[in-house]
Amino acid sequence: MSLAQIRYFVAVAEEGNVGRAADRLHIAQPPVSRQIQALEAEIGTPLFVRTPRGMRLLPSGEAFLHRARRILNALEEATAAARAAGLTSAEVERGTVASRRG
Amino acid sequence: MSLAQIRYFVAVAEEGNVGRAADRLHIAQPPVSRQIQALEAEIGTPLFVRTPRGMRLLPSGEAFLHRARRILNALEEATAAARAAGLTSAEVERGTVASRRG
DNA sequence: CGATCCAATACCGTTTTGGTATGCTGCTCT
DNA sequence: AGAGCAGCATACCAAAACGGTATTGGATCG
Numbered sequence: 713m714s715l716a717q718i719r720y721f722v723a724v725a726e727e728g729n730v731g732r733a734a735d736r737l738h739i740a741q742p743p744v745s746r747q748i749q750a751l752e753a754e755i756g757t758p759l760f761v762r763t764p765r766g767m768r769l770l771p772s773g774e775a776f777l778h779r780a781r782r783i784l785n786a787l788e789e790a791t792a793a794a795r796a797a798g799l800t801s802a803e804v805e806r807g808t809v810a811s812r813r814g
Numbered sequence: 815m816s817l818a819q820i821r822y823f824v825a826v827a828e829e830g831n832v833g834r835a836a837d838r839l840h841i842a843q844p845p846v847s848r849q850i851q852a853l854e855a856e857i858g859t860p861l862f863v864r865t866p867r868g869m870r871l872l873p874s875g876e877a878f879l880h881r882a883r884r885i886l887n888a889l890e891e892a893t894a895a896a897r898a899a900g901l902t903s904a905e906v907e908r909g910t911v912a913s914r915r916g
Numbered sequence: 917c918g919a920t921c922c923a924a925t926a927c928c929g930t931t932t933t934g935g936t937a938t939g940c941t942g943c944t945c946t
Numbered sequence: 947a948g949a950g951c952a953g954c955a956t957a958c959c960a961a962a963a964c965g966g967t968a969t970t971g972g973a974t975c976g
Contacts, residue, residue, distance in 0.1 A: 729953075730955095759900075767953095775898075776896035778895075789881055868922070
């Protein structure tokens with residue numbers, strides 16, 4: 713399982729359509745199809761039903777969608793938190809080193 | 815950023831030592847070093863200080879560590895939730911389709 | 917000053933990923 | 947009912963990412 717798979721999954725779930733999701737992700741359609749299949753294989757259960765109109769979430773997919781969004785949000789927050797702490801702490805570090813040097 | 819990077823980061827943070835983290839992850843040391851560097855580069859700030867004794871977390875690293883653990887937990891929970899919903903829903907789906915067909 | 921410990925770099929083979937072209941199935945419209 | 951269309955899946959290929967081995971660089975300790 714990869715973060716890309718999770719992002720692809722959310723896009724497909726929200727668009728209800730692999731091609732549209734691919735456009736939104738700025739990649740081609742086949743990779744999205746494959747990653748969704750790989751994701752379902754790894755989880756061990758389908759997440760969508762394939763209809764002639766597109767992809768519709770199964771209950772398993774709905775359950776996964778909630779958590780997937782949480783994961784992506786947590787990811788952004790983690791980056792932002794580290795970055796925020798880093799800006800100050802990099803300054804502090806540099807200052808500390810400089811004062812030890814000078 | 816990848817889930818592997820997050821897992822490597824947690825291992826290094828907990829071991830305080832790249833080589834030991836690599837052992838625990840069952841991979842070689844250089845890939846761990848590289849992924850940690852890539853992670854720091856992507857976030858835009860260092861997460862560790864390199865000391866002759868190993869790696870020590872910076873405040874940015876501590877902030878990231880908390881969220882990283884949350885992400886990995888959320889990931890496991892997402893899989894488990896989808897799997898649980900899938901077992902029942904796959905049965906339901908099959909039954910629904912069968913009843914609609916027959 | 918030599919030995920040791922630990923992270924970083926160089927280089928290579930393998931694996932994974934994405935892209936293009938195409939197939940297949942079911943709807944839709946006349 | 948047949949032709950065209952919409953949409954996901956598959957085949958095949960090129961590019962990128964990843965991990966492994968060997969080695970270097972830097973700092974501590976005896």
